[in-house]
Amino acid sequence: MTKKKVLLKFPQNGVSKPFTYRLIKDYDLIVNIFKARVTPEETGELWIELEGSDDRIKKGLDYLKKERIEIIPLEKQIERNRETCTDCGACVSLCPSYAITMDRKKWEVNFDKKKCIACELCVDACPVKAIKVNF
Ligand code: SF4
Numbered sequence: 445m446t447k448k449k450v451l452l453k454f455p456q457n458g459v460s461k462p463f464t465y466r467l468i469k470d471y472d473l474i475v476n477i478f479k480a481r482v483t484p485e486e487t488g489e490l491w492i493e494l495e496g497s498d499d500r501i502k503k504g505l506d507y508l509k510k511e512r513i514e515i516i517p518l519e520k521q522i523e524r525n526r527e528t529c530t531d532c533g534a535c536v537s538l539c540p541s542y543a544i545t546m547d548r549k550k551w552e553v554n555f556d557k558k559k560c561i562a563c564e565l566c567v568d569a570c571p572v573k574a575i576k577v578n579f
Pocket residue numbers: 522538539540541542543544559560561562563564565566567
């Protein structure tokens with residue numbers, strides 16, 4: 445089983461079709477949605493992780509391409525330097541996928557790499573530059 449994180453960009457009026465349903469039913473993929481945004485003009489963006497065999501993921505992505513959906517792989521890796529981080533919490537509320545959370549008992553900031561969708565919102569927010577992007 446392979447996991448692949450991608451950002452899907454939907455064309456205008458392209459958000460109303462049941463794409464995730466088709467990926468699950470027709471391509472036997474597990475679809476984990478991290479974040480979704482639909483604009484008033486009805487374009488849309490969807491941050492997802494697909495899980496399945498390489499072949500099924502490829503076929504599922506080919507199906508989306510045929511539907512004129514732009515696919516942007518999220519290959520970047522976010523790293524948090526535990527030594528530099530001061531647990532100030534400035535990045536916590538910005539994280540759309542809850543990869544960064546505050547342990548309120550210990551007042552420590554935790555980072556779960558598996559949930560990160562590499563949106564980079566936390567990178568500029570960190571006052572001590574404890575978060576960096578790797579390619
Ligand atoms: S890049 Fe930062 S803000 Fe974005 S999902 Fe990852 S940890 Fe959260």
